[in-house]
Amino acid sequence: MPEQPRARTAEGVVEGRWRGGHAVFRGIPYARPPVGELRFAAPAPPRRWEGTRQAADFGPAAPQSVPTRTPAAGGVNSEGGNSTEKAENAENADWLTLNVRTPDPGTAGLPVLVWIPGGAYMTAASDDPMYDSSALAGAGLVVVSLNYRVGAEGFALLDGAPPNRGFLDQIAALHWVRRNIASFGGDPDRVTVAGQSAGAGSVAALLTMEPARGLFRRAIAHSVPGAHCTPALAEQVATALADRLGTVPTAAALSGVDPWRLADAVAALGAELPGRRDTWGRLAQAGMAMCPVVDGQVLPxxxxxxxxxxxxxxxxxxxxxxxxxxxxxxxxxxxxxxxxxxxxxxxxxxxxxxxxxxxxxxxxxxxxxxxxxxxxxxxxxxxxxxxxxxxxxxxxxxxxxxxxxxxxxxxxxxxxxxxxxxxxxxxxxxxxxxxxxxxxxxxxxxxxxxxxxxxxxxxxxxxxxxxxxxxxxxxxxxxxxxxxxxxxxxxxxxxxxxxxxxxxxxxxxxxxx
CATH class of the missing domain: 3.40.50.1820 (Alpha/Beta hydrolase fold, catalytic domain)
Structure with missing residues (x-):
């Protein structure tokens, strides 16, 4: 039986698994877990490790703010149970991980496709079997998929926190690809970023964000959503969310709220949207509790x-x-x-x-x-x-x-x-x-x-x-x-x-x- 595939990244050696003739690496951290003082911060660079890190299993998804999974939001986890259950049972909040499938880690110069999962900016789980990249890798692509912060963790407008943290996570993942994808057979100068629905909205944003410049060469966007908030509306949404939890819309205050309780509160706020149509207008009619904000800073x-x-x-x-x-x-x-x-x-x-x-x-x-x-x-x-x-x-x-x-x-x-x-x-x-x-x-x-x-x-x-x-x-x-x-x-x-x-x-x- 052949040895399992290994690759040396800038942070350390990872060991994946051979699956369907491809080398598959899962759950590789591209940033530190967003816990403690990093809860609502911009993603911090991942720590180095000694020895070999096992990369056989998907990392947990960030808390998902929908009661059930749907064709629009994602499917059932390929290893049993859904991603929310996996995250709830995880001992840490190591949500900022990515996965790589490569047809040949020993080669060089293969084109790279980076997949950003979608789900109304409320869900995103790279372990969905619908995103299985076997066919694309079989055609010669190195395929990367990633988890990032969604819902309030990624997009609530909070005092004391950078806005659009979910986009910042995606940029951090693209930096990881730039640094490391050559070790998996990929060409860092031939990266295509791709997504559907909120993933496509993320791609559209990345096209114009200064910090993302030079991190990819091409883009694929299926069903781009026309969903952004003004700061005034985003502030009201954050206030309404904090009111549900008996607190105020600041990073310091919400850092003390359990992440899954916060995600549930976002879902509950979403259920109330029809009653807010007179003030929240299109946001309420679209059924989105929150979405990216045109903040003049991260997304000008x-x-x-x-x-x-x-x-x-x-x-x-x-x-x-x-x-x-x-x-x-x-x-x-x-x-x-x-x-x-x-x-x-x-x-x-x-x-x-x-x-x-x-x-x-x-x-x-x-x-x-x-x-x-x-x-x-x-x-x-x-x-x-x-x-x-x-x-x-x-x-x-x-x-x-x-x-x-x-x-x-x-x-x-x-x-x-x-x-x-x-x-x-x-x-x-x-x-x-x-x-x-x-x-x-x-x-x-x-x-x-x-x-x-x-x-x-x-x-x-x-x-x-x-x-x-x-x-x-x-x-x-x-x-x-x-x-x-x-x-x-x-x-x-x-x-x-x-x-x-x-x-x-x-x-x-x-x-x-």
């Missing part, structure tokens, strides 16, 4: 304004969205088929771009039912237009953008999910046999799902390797977009009516009403 402005305003340089960007982004949430909440005229009017008033957005949507969708109007404006505002406009802004900043729309529908629930949010993730990773993959595609996935999965995997590998996913770049004059379906083709952007409504109106931070 939104990615769209930074790129289009020439304050950030463009890059090679593969970005896209699904056709029916919001359908997943309609189904998850049990609201599918129940939306009323009042629901549609509220959605249009809150999310359609002012001043003429509501009327423009009604004119563009004649004969649409209230539910169709609501789903269209929510899909546009929350994911589709932020993704399309990121492609345009990156192009304006001198980068090269490649845009796609996933139109393949899930066969689950009699087709009710459509081409919903998160459907693209098991397709891109080739994990149709994972628990979430089976939920979305069945135990025997349709042939067209296998075909689309193979194309997305090839696109990721080609893009990470060469900067070209295999279709024409998106340019404002033609707006060519890869439409992924049983019969994939490259066409002008398929959501043209929505694009026209949003033209020149990039996503603005959520604010108080």
């Amino acid at each position: 402005e939104t990615p769209w304004s930074a790129l289009s305003g020439g304050r950030a340089s463009g890059t090679e960007l593969l970005v896209g969205h699904t056709r029916d982004e919001f359908r997943l949430f309609s189904v998850m909440t049990g609201r599918l088929g129940t939306f009323t005229d009042e629901d549609a009017r509220t959605a249009l008033e809150l999310f359609a771009p002012a001043p003429d957005g509501p009327g423009a949507y009604r004119a563009a969708c004649p004969g649409a039912t209230p539910e169709e109007l609501l789903e269209t404006v929510h899909s546009d505002a929350l994911f589709r237009m932020p993704s399309q406009q990121l492609a345009e802004a990156n192009d304006a900043a001198g980068g090269t953008s490649f845009l796609f729309e996933l139109r393949l529908a899930s066969p689950a629930l009699g087709g009710a999910l459509g081409a919903c949010h998160s459907l693209d993730v098991p397709l891109a990773f080739g994990t149709l046999d994972s628990p979430t993959g089976r939920q979305l595609f069945g135990d025997e996935p349709p042939a067209e799902a296998v075909t689309v999965s193979r194309e997305l995997q090839r696109a990721w590998v080609r893009f990470a390797t060469t900067g070209d996913p295999g279709w024409a770049a998106y340019r404002p004059d033609q707006r060519l977009t890869r439409v992924l379906d049983a019969d994939a083709r490259t066409l002008p952007y398929p959501e043209e009516a929505s694009r026209r409504i949003w033209e020149g109106r990039p996503p603005a931070p959520f604010d108080l009403l």
